[in-house]
Amino acid sequence: MGIIGLDNLLASHTLFASPESMHAVFRQLRREDPLHWTAPEGHPPFWAVTRHADVIEVGKHADVFVAEPKTFLLTNEELRVREEQTVATNGKLIRSMIHMDGTDHRQYRGLTQAYFMPASIKRLESTIQERASALVSQLLEFEGGCDFYNEIAVWYPLKIIMGLMNVPESEHAYLLKLTQELLAPNDPTLRRAGTEGQGKGPVAKEYFAYFGKLLEERRATPQTEDLASLIAHTHIDGQPLGLMEAVSYYVILATAGHDTTSSSMASGLYYLLQTPGAQAQLRANPQLLVPAVEEMFRFASPVKHFVRTATRDFELRGKAVRAGQEVALFYHSANFDEDVFEDPMHFRLDRGKNRQIAFGFGVHACLGQNLARASMRAFFAELLARTEDISLDGTPTFISTNQVGGLKTLPIRVKPAPLTV
Ligand code: HEM
Structure with missing residues (x-):
């Protein structure tokens, strides 16, 4: 493949719908050009960061490598559309902590930091457990097999987080659809129909309308314990x-x-089932659940x-990253870095420190x-306890997105554990 072909692929969404190609591209880059200057057609150029050590190095220098103004790669055309759609909002579709730096970032993150610490998550254990039990019960009702991703995995973390925000159950399906459209704007079946060429604008607008109403409702009533109420009533610098x-x-x-958690559940199960002996090993040694989830x-x-x-010139892996240039942190590639993970393509339950x-x-x-870990551990503990065997029942498919995604379908069959009286 020529360098233009490689660069176009790196900036594309389709690469991630084919795990074999994705792994081949990143393996080659880690080996031959781990910090690769990428100049795709119709796209601003960027540095592709593919090694674990370099993702960490960039993360350690948050004053040099900032989140503002861009969080995800965008084509020239997407940038033009974005500019048009955000004239009134200073170039922003949304402005959350993920888009902020420095003091702003610290203050906004600080508002809910305590809520997500392990001690607080411990208080949520019974809620998480209830959701896990309910979803596994639902799974066991599919006697002829099911699409694990769409029937089970997408619902479990959704119900947990919406429960914490006290969003009514009747609206969960609607919010699921909005999220899928927001995070996979280029997937041919998940993206919002009829909005080709308009980027995330229409979906972000709808999210805004929905949550704007929720905010008003929470502000109109005294503060309660739910996360949405906490945010509605909180202050920064007295405002x-x-x-x-x-x-x-x-x-x-x-x-x-x-x-993210749904995707981890489905991929996690897929790679567990694909690895000969891994399911049996985990069933026989439940203490391996913690490393298995990692x-x-x-x-x-x-x-x-x-x-x-980059806010200033910086030397990374012996190359000069110039002020104003962009770096894309490819987490998936970093997680398969041969320098850090022995036998990285092998799904192993005995990695020790992962x-x-x-x-x-x-x-x-x-x-x-911490919430993601607690949710995954509770679900898989429940799943393994209440089944005797799980098997793949066809070929899974993957979402076409370079943002957040993974499996799109995962057909499985489940053999329930015999009932004990
Ligand atoms: C398997 C599950 C998850 C994965 C793999 C994941 C991954 C990530 C990653 C890679 C980032 C860093 C983005 C960056 O570098 O700018 C991030 C940030 C974030 N995640 Fe997660 N996430 C998961 C689950 C969750 C859950 C359950 C929540 C709960 C509310 C959550 C809330 C956030 C927030 C608020 C940020 C922004 C943090 C900041 O900018 O300071 N994530 N996540």
């Missing part, structure tokens, strides 16, 4: 959050809080990349990672 920031907070929690996160790496922009960075690294490292 309530502005409409853009408050609604964006809801959007980031609602979107980051479920698609390996599931590594294999899933649902967040494919994030972009940072240095996976599916949750990113540095000041923006995932705020919800």
Whole structure:
């Protein structure tokens, strides 16, 4: 493949719909040009960061590599459309902590940091357990097999995060659809029909309308314990959050809080089942669940990349990154780095310390990672306890997105555990 072919592929969404091609491209880059200057057609150029050590190095220098103004790669045409759609909002579709730097970032993240710490997550254990039991019961009702991703995985983390925000059950399906449209704007079946060429604008607008109403409702009533109420009533420097920031907070929690975990559940199960002997090993040694879940996160790496922009010249892996240039952090590639993971393509339950960075690294490292871990462990513990065997029942498909995604379908068959009286 010529360099233009490679660069076009790296900036594309289709690469991630084919795990074999994706692994081949990133393996080659890690080996031959780990910090690759990428100049795709119709696209601003960027540095592709593909090694674990370099993702960490960028994460350690949050003052040099900043989140503003861009979080995901966009084509020239997408940038033009974005500019048009955001004249009134200073170039922003949403403005959440993920888009902020420095003091702003610290203050906004600080608002819910305590809520997501392990001690708080512990208080949520019974809620998480209830959801896990309900979803496994639902799974066992599919006697003829089911599409694990769409029937089960998409619902479990969605119900947990929407429960924490106290969003009514009747609206979960609608919000699921909006999130899928927002995070896979280029997937031919998931993207919003009829909005080709309009980027994320129409979906973001709808999210805004929905959560703007929720914000009003929460502000009209005294503060309660739910996350949406906390954000509605909180202050920064003595002021309530502005409409853009408050609604964006809801959007980031609602979107980051479920698609990623659903994707990890489905990929995790897929790679567990694909690896000869792994399911039996895990069933016989339930203490391996904790390392198994870390390996599931590594294999899933649902967040494919994030972009940072250099504020000054910086030497990275012996190359000069210039002020104003963009770097794309390819987390999936970092999680298969041969320098860090022995036999990286092998799904192993005995990795010991697993240095996976599916949750990113540095000041923006995932705020919800304790919730994601607790949710995954509870689900798989319940699933393994109530089944005797799970098997693949066809070929899965993958989402075409370079943002957040993974499996699109996962057909499985489940043999329930015999009932004990
Ligand atoms: C398997 C599950 C998850 C994965 C793989 C994941 C991955 C990530 C990654 C890679 C980032 C860093 C983005 C960057 O570098 O700019 C991030 C940030 C974030 N995640 Fe997660 N996430 C997961 C689950 C969750 C959950 C359950 C929540 C719950 C609400 C959540 C909320 C957030 C938030 C708020 C941020 C922004 C943090 C900041 O900018 O300071 N995530 N996540």
